[in-house]
C-alpha cells in the first residue's frame with residue numbers, strides 16, 4: 001500500500017503556492033470528461049453542435065472543470081483532506097489543442113475549524129482564463 | 144420596449160423566483176465504484192480516498208468516498224438530453240427570456256458546498272429551485288438578467304449533503320459572434336503587435352532587423368525616445384538616429400502576474416532602463432529570477448525573436 005501524506009494546518013502558511021499543473025486539453029479529455037460526468041449535451045461530444053454555437057470544436061463541460069479544480073487541490077493537500085466547497089467563475093472555453101495551466105495559492109487558514117482556503121486559476125494558452133475561484137479544504141488536526 | 148412592457152416582462156420573470164425546477168428525485172444509480180473509477184481515470188485524479196479500498200480501510204474515514212465534484216453527476220438525466228429535455232420551470236424561464244430578445248446565455252458562476260461525504264451504496268437525492276433573478280444589468284455582453292438555480296442534495300437518510308448554486312446570464316447579444324470556420328486550427332497567439340505609424344514605423348523596422356535606434360536631433364544633437372517628430376529642446380523637425388549599445392541600468396521594474404495574457408512568456412517583468420546613451424527605454428528583463436531584479440542593476444540588451452512574428456529588445460543581467 002502506498003504511503004500518502006496529508007497536510008495539516010500547521011504545515012501550511014498564507015501565501016504558499018501550489019505547484020503549477022499543465023492539463024492538455026484533448027478531444028479525449030473533453031468527450032470522456034463529459035461522459036464521466038454524464039453530461040450528454042451535444043456541444044461536449046459533437047463537433048458539429050459546438051461549431052453551430054460559434055466555437056471551433058467541442059468544449060469542456062463545467063463538471064469536468066470542477067473535477068480538475070478539486071483534483072488540483074487534493075493533489076496538493078493529500079487524501080485525508082475533506083473538500084468543503086468549490087466556488088468558480090467561468091471564463092473562456094477549453095477547446096482541444098489548448099493547454100490549461102493551473103496555479104493556486106493559500107489565502108486563508110482557520111486553525112479553529114482546520115480549514116484552508118486556496119484560490120485556483122486555470123488559464124489556457126490560447127484564450128486565457130478558463131476558470132478562477134476558490135476551494136476550501138478541511139485538513140486533519142496535527143498529530 | 145416601453146416602460147410598461149418592461150414592467151410586464153419583469154413581473155413575468157420575477158414570478159419564477161422560488162419555483163421548483165425539479166422535486167426531490169433519487170438518482171437512478173446509487174453511488175458506485177464503477178462510475179467513480181471512470182471519473183477518477185479521466186480527470187486524472189489518483190486520490191486513494193476514491194479508488195483504493197485498502198488504503199481507505201486504514202484511513203480516517205475507514206472507507207472510500209465519491210469525489211465531491213461528482214455530487215451533481217449522480218442525478219444527471221443521461222443520454223436522452225441529446226434529443227431534448229422535458230420542459231420545467233427553468234426551461235420555461237429561458238424560453239420567456241428568448242422570446243423577449245434575451246437569447247444570449249452564459250454560465251458565469253457555479254458554487255458547490257459539501258456538508259457530508261457519500262460512499263458507494265449511498266443514494267443522492269437532488270431537488271432544484273430558481274433561487275433568485277437579478278435586476279436588469281448592463282454587462283459587457285449586453286443588457287441582461289442573472290438568474291441563479293439552487294440545487295440541494297441529500298442522501299437516502301434525508302441528511303443534507305450539499306448544495307450547488309449556478310448563476311446564468313441571459314442577455315441581448317450586442318453583436319453576432321464571429322463565425323469560426325470549423326477547419327480553422329487553433330493558433331497560439333503571438334504578442335500584441337506594435338502599432339506602426341508615420342512617426343515610429345522606421346524604429347520598428349530597424350528592430351525587425353535586429354537594431355535598437357535612438358532618434359537624434361540634427362540641430363542640437365539631443366537624443367530622444369520613444370520616437371516623435373519634433374525635438375523637445377529646440378523644436379527642430381530634422382533628425383537622424385544612432386544605434387544603441389543596449390547597455391543600461393534599471394530605474395524601476397514591475398512584474399505582471401494576473402491576468403496572464405496568452406502569447407506572453409511568464410514570469411513577465413517590465414522595466415524602465417536608463418541606456419548608457421542617456422535615454423530611457425521600456426523592455427522586459429529576462430534570464431534571471433524576478434526576485435533577483437533590483438533598481439540600479441546593470442543590464443545588457445539583445446534584439447531577439449520572442450515569438451513567430453515579433454522581434455523585441457530584451458535585457459539580461461550584465
Ligand SMILES: [Zn+2]
Nearest residue numbers: 360363374377
Ligand atoms: Zn534639437
